[in-house]
Amino acid sequence: MKITAVLIVEAIEPCLTFWVDRLGFEKTVEVPEGEGLGFAILQKDGAELMFQTRESVAKDVPQMIPGLTGQGVGLFIEVPDFDDLLTRVTGLEVVMPERTAFYGMREIVVREPGGFAVCFASRIESPKE
Secondary structure, rough: OOOOEEEEEEEOOHHHHHHHOOOOOEEEEEEEOOEEEOOOOEOOOOEEEEEEEHHHHHHOHHHHHOOOOOOOOEEEEEEOOOHHHHOOOOOOOEEEEEEOOOOOEEEEEEEOOOEEEEEEEEEEEOOOO
């Protein structure tokens, strides 16, 4: 089974600046819509995200529009190098400041350009006894 989030946004291009330029995802599919993109697929290291504009959804599956209110999805992404990640999210709105969670993860939550809260986390090493 494979699960891929489809994030519905007003515009895809601002999201690409974050996901591709800052985090190193590759845009593998793009579907033009008017003056911009209506749909895109991004991939990195086996992870995949899809973006679709509200305008595109309204044309493709109009019955979904009444249920699309706000950003009701949060993403949790484990990263191998937390310090590197901190440099990549500099300047974004911090929803939750950096913390070490009781379950052994170093975490920060930021809001990406599409409006979604993204929790980035790295497992902290247990102290050697």
